[in-house]
Amino acid sequence: MAKQDRKRPTEKLGDVAFERGNGGEVHQLAGGDVPTLTTQQGVPVADDQNTLKAGERGPSLLEDQIFREKIFKFDHERIPERVVHARGYGVHGYFENYEPLSDVTSADLFQRAGEKTPVFVRFSTVAGNKGSGDLARDVRGFAVKFYTREGNWDIVGNNIPIFFIQDAIKFPDLIHAAKQEPDRGFPQAQTAHDNFWDYMSLTPEAMAMVMWIMSDRTIPRSFRFMEGFGIHTFRFINAKGKSTFVKFHWKPKQGMQSVVWNEALKINGADPDFHRRDLWDAIQMGDYPEWELGFQLFDEDFADKFDFDVLDPTKIIPEEILPVKRVGKMVLDRCVDNFFAETEQVAFHTANLVPGVDHTNDPLLQGRNFSYLDTQLKRLGSPNFTHIPVNAPRNANVCNFQQDGHMAMTNPKGRANYEPNSWGGEMGGPRENPERGFRSHPTEIGGEKRRLRAESFSDHYSQARQFYVSQTEVEQGHMALALTFELSKVETPAIRSRVVSHLLNIDEELAKKVAKGLRLETMPAPAPAARPTKMDLAKSPALSILMNGPESFKGRKIGVLVSDGVDAALLAGLKKAAKAEGAMVKIVAPMIGGVTASDGSLVEGDEKVDGGPSVLFDAVAVLLSAEGAATLAKEPTAKDFVSDAFAHCKFIAYSPEAMPLFEKAGIADDLDEGCMEIGAAGEAAGFVTMCRKLRHWKREPMVKAV
Numbered sequence: 001m002a003k004q005d006r007k008r009p010t011e012k013l014g015d016v017a018f019e020r021g022n023g024g025e026v027h028q029l030a031g032g033d034v035p036t037l038t039t040q041q042g043v044p045v046a047d048d049q050n051t052l053k054a055g056e057r058g059p060s061l062l063e064d065q066i067f068r069e070k071i072f073k074f075d076h077e078r079i080p081e082r083v084v085h086a087r088g089y090g091v092h093g094y095f096e097n098y099e100p101l102s103d104v105t106s107a108d109l110f111q112r113a114g115e116k117t118p119v120f121v122r123f124s125t126v127a128g129n130k131g132s133g134d135l136a137r138d139v140r141g142f143a144v145k146f147y148t149r150e151g152n153w154d155i156v157g158n159n160i161p162i163f164f165i166q167d168a169i170k171f172p173d174l175i176h177a178a179k180q181e182p183d184r185g186f187p188q189a190q191t192a193h194d195n196f197w198d199y200m201s202l203t204p205e206a207m208a209m210v211m212w213i214m215s216d217r218t219i220p221r222s223f224r225f226m227e228g229f230g231i232h233t234f235r236f237i238n239a240k241g242k243s244t245f246v247k248f249h250w251k252p253k254q255g256m257q258s259v260v261w262n263e264a265l266k267i268n269g270a271d272p273d274f275h276r277r278d279l280w281d282a283i284q285m286g287d288y289p290e291w292e293l294g295f296q297l298f299d300e301d302f303a304d305k306f307d308f309d310v311l312d313p314t315k316i317i318p319e320e321i322l323p324v325k326r327v328g329k330m331v332l333d334r335c336v337d338n339f340f341a342e343t344e345q346v347a348f349h350t351a352n353l354v355p356g357v358d359h360t361n362d363p364l365l366q367g368r369n370f371s372y373l374d375t376q377l378k379r380l381g382s383p384n385f386t387h388i389p390v391n392a393p394r395n396a397n398v399c400n401f402q403q404d405g406h407m408a409m410t411n412p413k414g415r416a417n418y419e420p421n422s423w424g425g426e427m428g429g430p431r432e433n434p435e436r437g438f439r440s441h442p443t444e445i446g447g448e449k450r451r452l453r454a455e456s457f458s459d460h461y462s463q464a465r466q467f468y469v470s471q472t473e474v475e476q477g478h479m480a481l482a483l484t485f486e487l488s489k490v491e492t493p494a495i496r497s498r499v500v501s502h503l504l505n506i507d508e509e510l511a512k513k514v515a516k517g518l519r520l521e522t523m524p525a526p527a528p529a530a531r532p533t534k535m536d537l538a539k540s541p542a543l544s545i546l547m548n549g550p551e552s553f554k555g556r557k558i559g560v561l562v563s564d565g566v567d568a569a570l571l572a573g574l575k576k577a578a579k580a581e582g583a584m585v586k587i588v589a590p591m592i593g594g595v596t597a598s599d600g601s602l603v604e605g606d607e608k609v610d611g612g613p614s615v616l617f618d619a620v621a622v623l624l625s626a627e628g629a630a631t632l633a634k635e636p637t638a639k640d641f642v643s644d645a646f647a648h649c650k651f652i653a654y655s656p657e658a659m660p661l662f663e664k665a666g667i668a669d670d671l672d673e674g675c676m677e678i679g680a681a682g683e684a685a686g687f688v689t690m691c692r693k694l695r696h697w698k699r700e701p702m703v704k705a706v
């Protein structure tokens with residue numbers, strides 16, 4: 001407001017001084033700690049609530065540069081979202097190397113024990129758009145950027161160690177088929193539709209991946225509880241030039257955990273940001289998630305003797321055959337300052353390699369090496385995206401003669417912008433360094449120029465079967481249900497049948513279960529296979545989530561449904577036991593203001609009952625007074641709280657007074673050994689110990705009738 005207009009007294013809004021304008025609008029004022037608002041040019045702004053007008057009720061004037069600049073910036077806020085992995089969440093941390101690894105690689109970050117290298121990690125879903133739900137049944141991206149002293153190195157991986165296709169030329173078709181169908185623009189963030197399964201059923205090489213995506217790996221409980229993989233075989237090179245093949249693994253120290261499908265569907269409604277909130281909460285609380293980096297190292301001899309081609313990205317090397325050597329840990333300990341600046345603008349690239357690491361001829365990797373640079377130019381709009389702080393090397397200098405372009409932030413100084421040059425010293429600029437510089441492994445390459453798929457890539461079913469038979473019975477059940485669910489959304493019966501024809505090559509029982517679940521009229525013939533399945537590879541227990549449980553409830557959450565009159569000592573006992581385990585307690589109350597406990601104290605609510613359904617928690621406790629139970633028994637969301645917890649095989653603790661709610665929810669007669677009455681504070685510790693198993697899977701056959 002111009003000074004001459006300011007006739008009104010200054011008021012207070014919290015700590016901030018403000019004035020009211022002619023129309024009663026609020027003008028916050030600078031002063032004290034409150035800085036002056038400026039334009040992009042640094043010009044102080046007097047009035048940010050009213051455009052410049054001709055007359056009090058007149059038209060707005062084109063000369064209003066303050067308004068025009070503000071709207072112009074706003075109109076251009078969006079950049080294209082990533083064509084895949086659009087929805088993601090990034091955080092900072094560090095990698096700490098356990099021991100020098102100079103025998104296998106000269107990569108600088110692995111040379112010294114205890115050395116820490118900063119990292120930026122972005123977790124993502126693949127198919128959904130930026131605003132889709134976190135609990136889509138989908139592969140999760142697991143991309144890590146190491147800011148090493150020899151430049152930035154990216155491992156752009158996923159939470160599944162293989163991929164759908166063997167050759168990069170197929171990628172656009174795969175992604176088109178997975179995303180929403182182009183004529184109708186849905187379904188969003190899900191593969192349960194005709195186009196996806198049509199493409200899968202016509203892509204036998206995808207069958208191992210189909211087994212993985214139909215497992216619980218694609219509905220993780222949290223980013224913190226999933227593994228990560230570099231997928232392709234890469235090369236390490238040591239100082240003597242010796243090359244060793246390597247596959248990268250990330251092992252979560254928190255253990256693995258997934259949710260059940262019905263839970264995932266409901267979480268997406270209750271909290272579509274469930275995964276990002278989980279990571280944010282854990283880091284804000286100081287419960288920093290950790291992963292160990294592991295290598296599977298092997299040489300040409302091993303590669304030649306292995307049953308499958310190590311360049312085929314649809315295959316794993318089972319850990320039981322080639323153990324994972326754990327070489328260091330990654331700790332994620334800092335959220336971003338700004339989501340757009342860091343998470344949106346971070347640019348990963350499979351070809352961001354450092355000396356000591358190199359590519360192989362995996363045809364998928366080779367295609368990726370082209371794609372990522374290209375996509376960043378489209379998305380970030382300038383070849384200078386490497387100047388954006390999250391992408392710029394942090395521990396290495398950038399010295400070269402590359403210059404100019406849109407949004408150049410740093411251009412080389414001095415006279416020389418080319419080399420070789422005859423300007424000496426600093427003026428001449430940087431020079432090549434054969435000692436330290438990046439070198440490719442001198443691999444022999446020969447052969448005819450042709451488009452073909454190597455014969456060694458042609459077994460599409462053996463490892464699909466190996467994955468399936470390596471799961472526990474519970475996990476196998478989930479896979480059959482997932483396939484049945486997805487194919488039940490497919491409208492074309494022929495496509496359903498074609499998928500089943502592939503399942504027959506993987507496991508007959510599985511095929512029969514799915515066919516029955518779909519009510520297929522006739523069983524199709526098995527799909528023709530390029531190469532007969534090597535059936536019955538040895539089971540690999542490392543592939544199961546449940547066989548590798550954490551045996552701890554650390555980092556998990558108990559949702560406690562309370563009412564007025566809740567036993568204060570019992571609640572305190574539960575909180576104490578959870579804290580001792582490293583778990584969190586969240587109070588779910590009829591009203592967010594909380595409840596009055598038996599000792600008259602106020603227990604504040606973290607969630608109101610309809611905003612905190614049990615799907616948001618790993619286990620639940622229902623601690624009610626008799627009166628509270630009678631009231632909540634009439635409340636549908638309270639009934640859902642307990643019946644869902646029961647159906648999702650969660651451990652349930654309850655005060656005896658809670659029974660009327662269980663009766664109304666229809667579970668009172670079914671309570672099993674996964675449900676524990678806790679009448680005294682001491683019993684709460686027993687309940688938390690029980691929760692270490694994470695779920696009471698024995699209940700599952702009882703709660704799953706169809």
Ligand code: HDE
Pocket residue numbers: 082083084085088122123124140141142143156157158163167168169171229230231232346347348364365367368371372373375376
């Ligand atoms: Fe990607 N992928 N991809 N991908 N990918 C992208 O790059 C691509 C593949 C992966 O959090 C894009 O910056 C091709 C496998 C992750 O920012 C794009 C092929 C794996 C992320 C692209 C693949 C991945 C991406 C889109 C087949 C697991 C997110 C935006 C040849 C190892 C990174 C972008 C982040 C992102 C291309 C296959 C992982 C278009 C052509 C296999 C984690 O460049």
